[in-house]
Amino acid sequence: MEGRAWKFGDNINTDIIIPYKYKARTIDPKSLANHCMEGIDPKFSKKVRKGDFIVAGKNFGCGSSREQAPVAIKACGISAVIAESFARIFYRNAINIGLPVIAHKDFPKIINEGDTIEVDLKKGVIKNLTKKKIIRVEKQPKFLEKMLQAGGLVEYYKKFRKFPW
Amino acid sequence: MQYVSTANKDFLDEVIADRSLTFAEKVLSIKRCDEIGKIASTDEIIVAKVDLAMAHDGTAPLAIKVLKELGIKKVWDNDKIILHIDHTYPASSEQIADFHSIMRKFAIEQRCRIQEGNICHQYMLEHFVVPGMLIVGADSHTTTQGSLGTFATGVGSTEIAAIFASGKIWLKVPESIKIIFDGKLPRGVFAKDLILYIMSKISCEGANYKAIEFTGNIVKDFSISSRATLCNMSVEAGAKAGIVEMDEITEKYLISMGRKAMLRIHSGKEAEYVEIIKENVENMEPYVALPHNVDNVKAVGDVEGQPIDQAFLGSCTNGRFEDLEIAAKILNGKKVKDGVRLIITPASKLVYKTALKSGVIETLLKAGATITSSTCGACVGTHCGVLGSGEICISCSNRNFIGRMGSPKSKVYLASPATVAASAIKGVITDPRKYLG
Numbered sequence: 001m002e003g004r005a006w007k008f009g010d011n012i013n014t015d016i017i018i019p020y021k022y023k024a025r026t027i028d029p030k031s032l033a034n035h036c037m038e039g040i041d042p043k044f045s046k047k048v049r050k051g052d053f054i055v056a057g058k059n060f061g062c063g064s065s066r067e068q069a070p071v072a073i074k075a076c077g078i079s080a081v082i083a084e085s086f087a088r089i090f091y092r093n094a095i096n097i098g099l100p101v102i103a104h105k106d107f108p109k110i111i112n113e114g115d116t117i118e119v120d121l122k123k124g125v126i127k128n129l130t131k132k133k134i135i136r137v138e139k140q141p142k143f144l145e146k147m148l149q150a151g152g153l154v155e156y157y158k159k160f161r162k163f164p165w
Numbered sequence: 166m167q168y169v170s171t172a173n174k175d176f177l178d179e180v181i182a183d184r185s186l187t188f189a190e191k192v193l194s195i196k197r198c199d200e201i202g203k204i205a206s207t208d209e210i211i212v213a214k215v216d217l218a219m220a221h222d223g224t225a226p227l228a229i230k231v232l233k234e235l236g237i238k239k240v241w242d243n244d245k246i247i248l249h250i251d252h253t254y255p256a257s258s259e260q261i262a263d264f265h266s267i268m269r270k271f272a273i274e275q276r277c278r279i280q281e282g283n284i285c286h287q288y289m290l291e292h293f294v295v296p297g298m299l300i301v302g303a304d305s306h307t308t309t310q311g312s313l314g315t316f317a318t319g320v321g322s323t324e325i326a327a328i329f330a331s332g333k334i335w336l337k338v339p340e341s342i343k344i345i346f347d348g349k350l351p352r353g354v355f356a357k358d359l360i361l362y363i364m365s366k367i368s369c370e371g372a373n374y375k376a377i378e379f380t381g382n383i384v385k386d387f388s389i390s391s392r393a394t395l396c397n398m399s400v401e402a403g404a405k406a407g408i409v410e411m412d413e414i415t416e417k418y419l420i421s422m423g424r425k426a427m428l429r430i431h432s433g434k435e436a437e438y439v440e441i442i443k444e445n446v447e448n449m450e451p452y453v454a455l456p457h458n459v460d461n462v463k464a465v466g467d468v469e470g471q472p473i474d475q476a477f478l479g480s481c482t483n484g485r486f487e488d489l490e491i492a493a494k495i496l497n498g499k500k501v502k503d504g505v506r507l508i509i510t511p512a513s514k515l516v517y518k519t520a521l522k523s524g525v526i527e528t529l530l531k532a533g534a535t536i537t538s539s540t541c542g543a544c545v546g547t548h549c550g551v552l553g554s555g556e557i558c559i560s561c562s563n564r565n566f567i568g569r570m571g572s573p574k575s576k577v578y579l580a581s582p583a584t585v586a587a588s589a590i591k592g593v594i595t596d597p598r599k600y601l602g
Contacts, residue, residue, distance in 0.1 A: 015566040020545040059370035067321035093321035165335040
């Protein structure tokens with residue numbers, strides 16, 4: 001995966017990612033995508049291109065259990081979120097819907113807005129092509145990796161007719 | 166309702182008596198189904214059987230869609246699945262009414278439990294939760310239910326769909342933090358102030374992935390309502406679960422609600438904690454979380470005089486009878502300031518009924534409050550108290566994120582019900598101690 005980085009700070013919460021008023025109205029990913037990150041950058045969904053990355057600080061996705069948050073991010077075309085750390089429900093939700101989430105405590109600090117990033121999840125390597133920096137990331141437990149590779153929980157279940165744990 | 170243990174009685178007794186295990190390790194040891202009869206140690210990933218699973222109108226419609234996509238014809242146990250219509254109740258739009266219809270239809274098809282017009286966590290405490298359970302809800306504030314000595318945690322829609330189908334969840338056994346509140350609680354200081362204080366101390370990611378156990382003489386004296394407030398806001402620090410172990414107060418509460426089953430789980434005396442925070446509450450004050458982060462906390466004196474447009478008392482954090490009661494005590498014979506709206510949302514129909522019978526509702530109405538149905542509406546910005554551009558609200562709910570209660574240009578200050586009530590009288594953020602004799 002290769003794309004541009006969109007940079008955000010610490011504690012990007014679920015109300016910023018997708019306010020409840022939209023979530024209450026629809027479960028359609030495309031409609032949710034139109035309002036993604038509206039709390040902090042109302043034009044985000046218009047600017048983002050397929051394959052881009054969200055890069056953020058600590059505690060990304062804190063707050064609500066709303067799965068519509070990673071759904072909106074994925075439906076925008078974002079291929080992965082790279083953050084210093086994630087809030088736990090967001091992290092689970094992202095994997096369940098097949099949105100790669102990569103936690104690294106230092107890497108987001110050396111990514112600027114607009115940098116080109118390359119991610120190879122199989123090798124566990126992310127590169128900042130603009131700054132020519134490479135890091136290795138910790139691999140997830142096998143069953144989570146398998147679930148991500150299948151495209152999320154639903155796709156995994158459809159393929160194997162069982163849950164991955 | 167009964168809790169389940171996957172292992173035999175000998176193992177159960179062994180786990181309960183173990184001196185080295187935390188509460189989380191004990192509950193998860195007796196619920197695990199991947200390696201039955203093996204202790205669930207911190208950091209281990211296990212698969213466990215769930216006692217109760219729930220979702221609400223913000224998360225269930227998507228979960229139902231997922232179940233259909235998976236081709237699941239029948240849920241795991243219709244008796245242990247509870248659907249709540251609470252986030253926008255009664256419906257405020259056609260779209261929401263349609264979501265509610267989907268839930269009702271699903272509940273009929275699957276013959277699973279459904280309730281309407283009570284905030285989910287409060288209804289769970291009133292009707293289903295018993296100590297020793299593992300509860301999973303498609304709502305982050307499911308941690309509230311830890312106040313009855315359970316391990317209760319939140320997930321999203323796809324995951325709750327998988328639990329509705331299988332009755333199982335994978336979990337990493339969390340590290341635990343112990344928070345001890347000791348001393349004598351000063352007048353005008355409540356559970357909400359204690360948890361806001363803790364938020365300022367450990368930050369909004371200070372307990373990420375961890376379980377928080379609350380104890381100390383203050384917590385042991387606290388009602389289930391106050392304990393629920395602590396557990397509820399544990400998730401604001403990122404916690405996987407907030408826990409108050411069961412005791413005589415828990416037992417009395419359950420018996421008063423017509424329930425008896427109890428599994429007496431207590432952390433071992435030599436259990437290991439990643440952090441132990443000991444606080445003497447003697448010098449604590451009423452606190453306020455300033456916009457737009459829950460850990461942006463100051464003493465009420467530092468923000469006193471801040472004008473407000475709305476005061477909100479309700480939500481799964483502080484919409485219980487004792488919260489309404491303290492507000493009524495402060496508002497008795499007083500009037501809400503002209504131009505300010507005081508919105509009160511009882512957390513459940515039972516809370517409403519109790520407040521009505523006791524005269525609390527009448528006192529609040531006389532003071533000029535508006536009482537709504539039991540819903541999450543104002544707290545999540547869908548109805549019954551949405552904020553317009555530039556408006557400021559003091560709220561006893563759990564989040565003050567940008568746009569949480571409506572316009573992204575509004576601001577939310579979080580405080581205890583007493584501070585909310587006192588502020589409603591003055592029309593500015595006010596120290597409630599002035600109104601408490």
